[in-house]
Amino acid sequence: MQSLRRASPKSSELTKSRKEGPGTFYPFAFTDIMGIEKDTNKGARVEDIKLAMSGHIKDGYNFNPVSKISEDDHKYNKTPTLNDQVHVLVCVVSATTSNILSAESVAKMREVRLAARDMGIPQLVILTKIDEACPEVNADIKNVYRSKYLKEKIDDLNVALGIPLNCIFPVKSYHSEIDTDDDIDTLILSALRQIIYSGEDFVNNL
Template sequence: MFGGWFKPKPRPPSPEPFTEEWRKIPWGNKGRDLQFVRDYQPHNDELKQQRILLYGPTGSGKSSFINTVDSVLQGRVTGRASADAIFLESFTKKFRTYKIQKGGPGEFYPFTFTDIMGIEDTNKGACVEDIKLAMRGHIKDGYNFNPASKISEDDHNYNKTPTLNDQVHVLVCVVSATTSNILSAETVTKMRQVRIAANDMGIPQLAILTKIDEACPEVNADIKNVYRSKYLKEKMVDLNVALGIPLNCIFPVKNYHSEIDTDDDIDTLIVSALRQIIHFGEDFVNNL
């Protein structure tokens, strides 16, 4: 039903790359998108910070994506969100929102990233009902996910009266491009349930395809080959077919993991995706 994306089979040799990029990206000019991010301020006076919720299977790179965005905006590699290199189970256990510092102490960018437990099979990972409640703003920071049941309204981490700032303004699905992270049909069903719920709430959605360097040798050799890689485009199409996320809302990126210094080409992909995420969130809030 879901094609090669979800079936554990040996990866075939990479097809010959496209001769031209099928999506244009401003290589060598990350400053344009970076300046947009740095200048962004919500037009809605009630909104202090856009809330960007990341969800996806265990080991997809949600926490690493937060760290990478933080690294790009700080100009140095950071590691505030705890990430793990062993994907036997979700390393993130709690509902946690990350602000990104801008300028001096106490000054932050007007958007936040909320990290949650990964989605897995039955009685594992984040409960879908919890994610739905989180999108409506009913879950507070520090909530410890229970895979078997959703949060109780009597829980001290349940927010009975969420405001606009508590609600989710953009939902971002994070999935690894590597074939080592095989998704079961049940995991995909849960992800689809989250997507449908967000659609019912009118929340805009995008997807981040991580670990593109591990998935494609041509990209590992030169990240600027990302939009020439037929293999990665096939992965994006697979994701489009499985979850229904449009191709122009899927962004392949490489997270920082072995680097000790930032890289302009890695940054370019990140800020290109981040700019679109911010645009989507701004449109949603303004349409409320």
């Protein structure tokens, strides 16, 4: 479970989006954590993810796959505010591996999702590397919504995680491109727009 950018191996990282002026930022930030792994002693612990969602873990905490954060840890936030809390949960899954998600990984992801639901936090899924997973899309990104393979992957995620179909967004990440591409940007911005709208709805409903 990660954000759209590359994750740190262990720690949570906060990314703010800078405006044109120095020292000014758009009113949203991405917090990136290490991924969920199928093994018990690997990846971020579900208990820590729940604490992070409720604002109890400060930025820069090194997640320990073996034990959850202690309340005595200097990175533990005992009195989180609304600004410390997660306003929308985004689960990032690679289209190249979504068909081999283990039962353990799915169970962890569902537990996190249900905890977010109980907190009122909206949840979305970003399906990445769609061009690597589907030759049809690799040939032309406009085929993203015509691809039977991607539709099957999205349906699988819908069933496995319980995320509504309209909350699962396929995207192609930039990797070797020199120039920007409108079709790639359209998919990314569509997902980003829904993330921002969902976060705003969460805050406004409190």
